Amino acid sequence: MLDVSRVQKELADCNKDKAISGVSIDLHGGDGDLSHLAGTISGPVGTPYEGGTFRIDVRLPSGYPFEPPKMQFVTKVWHPNISSQNGAICLDILKDQWSPALTLKTALLSLQALLSAPEPDDPQDAVVAQQYLRDYPMFVATARYWTETFAKRASVGIEEKVQKLVEMGFPEALVRSTLDSVNGDENMALEKLCSG
Amino acid sequence: MKRDAGEADGDLSDAAPASSPLRKKPAAEAERQPLPEMVETSNSSANANIVDAVDYEWSCFADDDRMQQPSSIAEDEAAKKPLIGDKEPLSALAEEYQSGSPILLEKIKLLGEQYVALRRARGDGNCFFRCFMFSYLEHILETQDKVEVDRITAKVEECRATLQNLGYTDFTFEDFFSVFLEQLESVSRGACTSASHELLLETSRDQSTSDYVVMFFRFVTAGEIQRRTEFFEPFIVGLSNSTVNQFCKTSVEPMGEESDHVHIIALSDALGVPIRVVYLDRSSCDTGSLSVNHHDFIPDLDTQKEISQSSGSDIGNFSKPFITLLYRPGHYDILYSK
Numbered sequence: 001m002l003d004v005s006r007v008q009k010e011l012a013d014c015n016k017d018k019a020i021s022g023v024s025i026d027l028h029g030g031d032g033d034l035s036h037l038a039g040t041i042s043g044p045v046g047t048p049y050e051g052g053t054f055r056i057d058v059r060l061p062s063g064y065p066f067e068p069p070k071m072q073f074v075t076k077v078w079h080p081n082i083s084s085q086n087g088a089i090c091l092d093i094l095k096d097q098w099s100p101a102l103t104l105k106t107a108l109l110s111l112q113a114l115l116s117a118p119e120p121d122d123p124q125d126a127v128v129a130q131q132y133l134r135d136y137p138m139f140v141a142t143a144r145y146w147t148e149t150f151a152k153r154a155s156v157g158i159e160e161k162v163q164k165l166v167e168m169g170f171p172e173a174l175v176r177s178t179l180d181s182v183n184g185d186e187n188m189a190l191e192k193l194c195s196g
Numbered sequence: 197m198k199r200d201a202g203e204a205d206g207d208l209s210d211a212a213p214a215s216s217p218l219r220k221k222p223a224a225e226a227e228r229q230p231l232p233e234m235v236e237t238s239n240s241s242a243n244a245n246i247v248d249a250v251d252y253e254w255s256c257f258a259d260d261d262r263m264q265q266p267s268s269i270a271e272d273e274a275a276k277k278p279l280i281g282d283k284e285p286l287s288a289l290a291e292e293y294q295s296g297s298p299i300l301l302e303k304i305k306l307l308g309e310q311y312v313a314l315r316r317a318r319g320d321g322n323c324f325f326r327c328f329m330f331s332y333l334e335h336i337l338e339t340q341d342k343v344e345v346d347r348i349t350a351k352v353e354e355c356r357a358t359l360q361n362l363g364y365t366d367f368t369f370e371d372f373f374s375v376f377l378e379q380l381e382s383v384s385r386g387a388c389t390s391a392s393h394e395l396l397l398e399t400s401r402d403q404s405t406s407d408y409v410v411m412f413f414r415f416v417t418a419g420e421i422q423r424r425t426e427f428f429e430p431f432i433v434g435l436s437n438s439t440v441n442q443f444c445k446t447s448v449e450p451m452g453e454e455s456d457h458v459h460i461i462a463l464s465d466a467l468g469v470p471i472r473v474v475y476l477d478r479s480s481c482d483t484g485s486l487s488v489n490h491h492d493f494i495p496d497l498d499t500q501k502e503i504s505q506s507s508g509s510d511i512g513n514f515s516k517p518f519i520t521l522l523y524r525p526g527h528y529d530i531l532y533s534k
Contacts, residue, residue, distance in 0.1 A: 096450065100372070
């Protein structure tokens with residue numbers, strides 16, 4: 001069984017200094033489900049991710065905190081240790097090096113540190129890693145472009161987009177989840193909502 | 197669900213050479229030449245999403261393949277044995293080596309002069325901590341030694357303070373501390389009957405309770421190592437070439453990480469509990485006379501003084517461990533002396 005009281009303490013602990021730490025975590029949906037959370041990381045200063053806000057899908061298995069949280073980037077990101085396709089993350093503490101001594105906050109901070117210090121020799125995305133090693137300036141340009149395209153647009157004015165789509169007659173929860181799935185692209189969300 | 201994924205992993209890993217650095221990546225992704233301009237139109241971004249859907253499962257499996265497949269085999273094997281086994285006569289050990297090394301058989305015979313029985317622990321990387329847990333709680337259950345219970349309770353509070361001083365957040369360790377203290381309370385509450393013994397065995401075999409106590413010991417061990425960094429540093433550098441802090445993060449705190457002499461020294465010191473480890477291996481000396489080596493891990497002198505003062509006995513008395521573990525390379529079990 002999921003240790004509910006611990007998760008609640010973790011949420012409070014993580015969010016109390018989010019302005020300083022640059023990481024935060026909230027419930028994913030409004031239904032109070034503590035096993036599905038949404039984390040955010042602000043891109044570290046001095047990296048191609050600077051200025052971006054990266055959203056992380058966090059799922060807690062029933063064995064948490066003995067089993068690691070399952071984390072995946074929702075915001076598309078160009079990084080050797082994160083899949084540019086599906087956001088899967090290659091980080092030891094999310095796998096065999098997880099320990100109950102770690103927390104959601106330390107895990108998110110580790111992801112933030114990973115953005116600052118890629119490990120191309122242990123890649124999740126071989127293409128990105130190869131580019132990082134062979135053509136570093138191109139890597140930086142691409143990573144910065146992806147940050148501009150995906151990590152900024154999604155976080156700006158999401159509420160306006162929700163409102164607009166809700167006014168068109170779609171249920172709010174569906175609008176939010178659809179916007180989520182297309183990284184906040186309003187047109188694609190509308191297309192998806194219409195095609196049902 | 198998990199097992200199904202594991203089997204699918206197996207198929208994929210068979211198809212890809214283990215040495216290929218691209219093994220984890222779906223072919224479609226490897227062939228893509230991603231440049232900034234490729235994603236400029238929303239059209240190609242939509243295409244990328246279609247590729248996502250197709251690739252998604254593939255890459256999940258490939259990733260799991262690397263991380264989970266080997267461990268799931270080990271887990272399946274281990275799960276067949278209870279976390280803590282029944283008491284077995286020492287002859288059961290001899291049977292295991294019937295067609296094996298004569299040195300080992302001879303050593304088992306020698307063990308029989310001092311020890312009568314053993315109790316096995318599951319080989320899941322936590323065996324040292326689990327053996328220590330059972331052995332210690334069983335000792336308290338059988339002796340009902342209130343002085344020892346008070347002493348260790350005070351020690352546990354010191355360990356709690358150590359972790360707080362090191363900057364650990366309370367909620368990361370408090371649950372594990374309370375489960376251990378509950379277990380201690382439960383075994384020191386009354387006489388040792390067959391029912392209370394059965395209960396101890398039951399809780400030690402319960403995955404959740406047992407893992408909470410193991411994790412408690414891992415916290416205590418990590419705290420002690422970091423509290424006395426200077427003392428432990430040379431051992432750790434020799435063992436793993438990492439810093440004390442890294443060592444705790446990677447080799448002490450994660451469940452399933454095996455224990456070495458560093459862990460034993462730290463746990464024994466932190467709780468002030470001496471531990472004897474008897475080594476059953478193929479080593480022999482040239483003089484022809486075979487002997488079974490053992491090492492007593494005795495808590496550091498300060499702790500010893502504290503203990504002998506509180507119990508009124510002298511240091512010499514104290515240094516006889518009541519916990520004896522049998523070590524075979526890579527694994528610990530519990531030994532019972534005559």
